[in-house]
Amino acid sequence: MNDATFASFGGTTRGPARWLAGLRASVRRAPRGRHAPRLAIDGLPEKWAAFAPGAVHGLYTTPGTRACDALIWDTAREGGSEHVTVVRALPRDEVAAQLRARGLSADERAPGWPRYLNVLALPDEESGVPLRVALRALVRRGLRSRSLSIIEGAERWFTWDDPAALSREGDFLARWCAKRRVSLLLIFRAEPVETDLARPPMSPANPFETSGTLHMRFAGVARMGELAGELRWHVDFWRTGQTLAANETCALRLNASGALVAELEPPSHGRIPARLSAADAERVVVTRSLVGAEAWLPADWEPYADNAAVFAACRDAHAASIVFALDPDTPLADLCAMIHSLRKRRGGALKIAVALRGHGIGLHHELLLLRVGADAVLPRDLPFSRLSLALRSLQGHLHTGPIVDDPAAALAAAQPDALSGYAPLAGFCDRVAAVLQRGHMLALPHVLVELTVRDDVSHLDALCATLSRQPGRIATVDATHVYVFLFACEPPEAHDRLGPLLDAPGAELFSDRKLYVGSGIVHRLDVMREHARHTQAPDYSDVLPVAPASLPRLTPVENAPARALHRAPVAVKGRTEDGPATRPHAQRCALPIRREVGA
Numbered sequence: 001m002n003d004a005t006f007a008s009f010g011g012t013t014r015g016p017a018r019w020l021a022g023l024r025a026s027v028r029r030a031p032r033g034r035h036a037p038r039l040a041i042d043g044l045p046e047k048w049a050a051f052a053p054g055a056v057h058g059l060y061t062t063p064g065t066r067a068c069d070a071l072i073w074d075t076a077r078e079g080g081s082e083h084v085t086v087v088r089a090l091p092r093d094e095v096a097a098q099l100r101a102r103g104l105s106a107d108e109r110a111p112g113w114p115r116y117l118n119v120l121a122l123p124d125e126e127s128g129v130p131l132r133v134a135l136r137a138l139v140r141r142g143l144r145s146r147s148l149s150i151i152e153g154a155e156r157w158f159t160w161d162d163p164a165a166l167s168r169e170g171d172f173l174a175r176w177c178a179k180r181r182v183s184l185l186l187i188f189r190a191e192p193v194e195t196d197l198a199r200p201p202m203s204p205a206n207p208f209e210t211s212g213t214l215h216m217r218f219a220g221v222a223r224m225g226e227l228a229g230e231l232r233w234h235v236d237f238w239r240t241g242q243t244l245a246a247n248e249t250c251a252l253r254l255n256a257s258g259a260l261v262a263e264l265e266p267p268s269h270g271r272i273p274a275r276l277s278a279a280d281a282e283r284v285v286v287t288r289s290l291v292g293a294e295a296w297l298p299a300d301w302e303p304y305a306d307n308a309a310v311f312a313a314c315r316d317a318h319a320a321s322i323v324f325a326l327d328p329d330t331p332l333a334d335l336c337a338m339i340h341s342l343r344k345r346r347g348g349a350l351k352i353a354v355a356l357r358g359h360g361i362g363l364h365h366e367l368l369l370l371r372v373g374a375d376a377v378l379p380r381d382l383p384f385s386r387l388s389l390a391l392r393s394l395q396g397h398l399h400t401g402p403i404v405d406d407p408a409a410a411l412a413a414a415q416p417d418a419l420s421g422y423a424p425l426a427g428f429c430d431r432v433a434a435v436l437q438r439g440h441m442l443a444l445p446h447v448l449v450e451l452t453v454r455d456d457v458s459h460l461d462a463l464c465a466t467l468s469r470q471p472g473r474i475a476t477v478d479a480t481h482v483y484v485f486l487f488a489c490e491p492p493e494a495h496d497r498l499g500p501l502l503d504a505p506g507a508e509l510f511s512d513r514k515l516y517v518g519s520g521i522v523h524r525l526d527v528m529r530e531h532a533r534h535t536q537a538p539d540y541s542d543v544l545p546v547a548p549a550s551l552p553r554l555t556p557v558e559n560a561p562a563r564a565l566h567r568a569p570v571a572v573k574g575r576t577e578d579g580p581a582t583r584p585h586a587q588r589c590a591l592p593i594r595r596e597v598g599a
Contacts, residue, residue, distance in 0.1 A: 037081040037148045037183050040074035041252070043262040044233070048222070048248060050240045051079075051148065051183035055219035056173055057238075060190040063089055063152055067224060067231055067252065068187070070260050072150055073102060075185070077113050081148035085118040085138065089153025089189075095121045118142040122153050131157045131169045135176060145180045154186035158214065167213040174217035190225065224252070230347025233262060251398070253319075253349065263398065281349075283320035284391055285310050290325055290355050294384050311338040319349040321391050323378075327357040332365065333411055336372045340407040343373025348399040355387065356380040364444055364488035368414040371442050372407045375399055404441055413438045416472025416487040422463065422544040425537045428476035429525045432485050435472070436521065439488075447494045448521045449484040452512040453477075459538050462509045467544070470497070478528065478537040482510070491515050 039049040051057060061068050076084045088095045099119060104110045120141055134157050143149060159165040177184050215221050220238035224231070231252040238245045251263040287310055288303045297303070304310045307324045314322050322342065324335055339352055354369050355378040366377045375397060378390055404410040417435055436446065453462045462482045466475045472487025486497050494515060516524045 037079040038075075039071070039185075040078040041071070041233070041260045041262050042255075043264065044250070045245075045264070047240045047243045047245045048233075048235050048238050051185070052219040052239060052241075053146075053183055054178040054181040055239075056170075056177055056184045056186065056217065057220040057222075058186050058188060058215065058218050059222050059224065060188045061224040063187065063189055066254060066258065067260060068152075069098065070254065070258055071224070072152065072187070073098070074259055076117065076148075076150060077102075079148055081183070082114050083116045083144040083147030084114045085120070085141075085143050085147060085149040087120045087122055087138070087149075087151045087153070089122045089156075092121045095119065116144065116147075118144075122156075129156050131173060135173075143180075143182070145182065148183045148185075150185045150187065152187045153189065155188045160211075163213050166211075167216075170214040170217040190223065226347075230349065251348070280317055281319040281395065283317070284323070285314055285317070285320055286323040287325040289327070289357060290323060290387060291384060298388070307335060307338060311342065314342060314346075314350075317342075317346055317350060319351070321351040321353070321394060323353045323355055323387070323391065325357050326354050326361070326369075328359050332368075333408065336368065336407040336411055339369065339374050340372040340403070343399065343403055350399070351375050351391070351394040351397055352399075353378055353391065353394065355382060362488060363490070363493075364414045364416065364439075364442070367442050367444060367488075368410055370401065371404050371410055373399065373403050410442060413440075413442050414444070414488075417474065418471075420469050420471060420473050421467055421475070422540060423474050423476050424539050424541055425476050425478055425528065425532050428474060428483065428485070429529055429532075431474060432521070433525060435485075435487065444488050445490050445517065446521060447486040447489045447491055447497075448516040448524055449486065449494060449498065450514040450516065450524070451482045451484065451510040453480060453482060454509060454511050457509050460540060460543075463540065463544070465509055466498075473497070477540075478531065479535050483528070491517060 036053060037051045038046065039051075041049060059071075061071075072086060072088070076086050088098075090098075102110075104113065104117075104119075118141065120138075138149070158169055173184075176182075215236075221236040222238065223234045223236065225234075226232070231254075233250050233252050235245055235248040237247075253261050253263060255261050282300045284298070284301045286301065286303055287307060288305055291297060291301070291303050302313065304313055307330065310322060310324060314320060324339070326332075326335060335354070339354075342350060342352060352374045353376045354374050357380070360380050361377075369377055375394060376390070378387065382390065417431060419431075423431060432446075432448070439446070451462070451466070453459060459477050459482075463475060463477045466482055466484050468475075473485065475482060475484045477483070484498065486494055489497055
């Protein structure tokens, strides 16, 4: 490779007048002192961004993207060095067009740019260039000492398939930069990584299994790429003076002017300042049913026919607000799949809301929507003005919550038990444990209610007062207590679910009550199983078999379970639901009532 390999744009000459002007400028700047050059990413910590003088730094990314172009040109302009050399791995005409778009020309110096800016183009046909030859050509084309140099396509200059040669090239490059006090940023091509940025990217020809021998002589190595649709910055290691940063990561955004900005994790209050918003941050995509017959819509609102059309319109969105409608005819599985797909592919900057229409949903379904990627579930039949206000409150929001991997499995976990009513003690414990395990991925809250039966009340009276056909609600009894499991319930909601059991006339049946949540339920189930081994618990399976949740609810009348069973038909073994009029009534329990010791 010779000097003609690089196409120059506005490079400096070595004439006496230009040399003398540069000397005067250096003398004028000497008393003020200068900061070390750095990457031009707004908000990136200094320990991740500052270039070490006379050292080599590596960046693995995908050339030609908006993020890569912004990083190169902004670092050249605002990196803090008056002597900058930029090498682009692009055709000459394309590099010239990018310079013109940024106000640069060969005739006059553009304001805001370094005084000595040397831009070179590396033709595509140069597939492999020896490192020493490339460096000599850079010096001939105007590379200055004590300068900043950004080299795109640097993977062409190294022998990746020979670890020994790669180590020698790294040593030579480190000595060359130290001798000339050149801060060098090498940009290596990496294919887009959609899985895990914590794993090293791959070279076009070779996996970077040998890159460690090269990185040993670098002052820093970082990666920039998309993860689940979100642009991420990952620092493998970065040395700044005596400070070493390693294995650090943050999100990146392109603001309205096209510059890169960093959002450190965790974000402050889950929000991004308005200046960090992407270009489509003001865009609102909704279903037509949510806007109704409104005569006026904001300019950035886009109504579509249904949820499927909204999903199709947002495949390339970055930070838009998306509102899906959930009505009785909406397939919940399809809605969860669409939300999960958008969140996984487009990242956390999207604002995804679900507006209820025509009916409400349970806590378990609301948690399901949040865990598949929604930011908010809006109240039922929200007026248009309130809908607009709710969406404005999401502006700048960044989704940081956990997201399930499989929306179909999450939907199954959110469904209550298919049976309700009574269960024997052992079966009750097994079924509750299974529900807890199934709902772990959604962190569903449940409540286990322990009701202490009064001494003068039979077990069957107390048990029948608690029976319900609510989905997922089952009850059992042991020697002294009745236990009721409430699916997808918070403790404040337990009072409404149980109704009169916690007030009169429940006070006539129970002397005490306790609520167990979270790990307390698991511990209490273990205690119940242990007591069942030593204490005989009553079993009413022959009178109160577990009934499907769709059957009518049992309604106790005047604390008389026999009359309640007679008036409210229930399934009994060997009989139909309606049963004969002469069916026997349930008798009061004759088992002794004993108090548990140490309960």
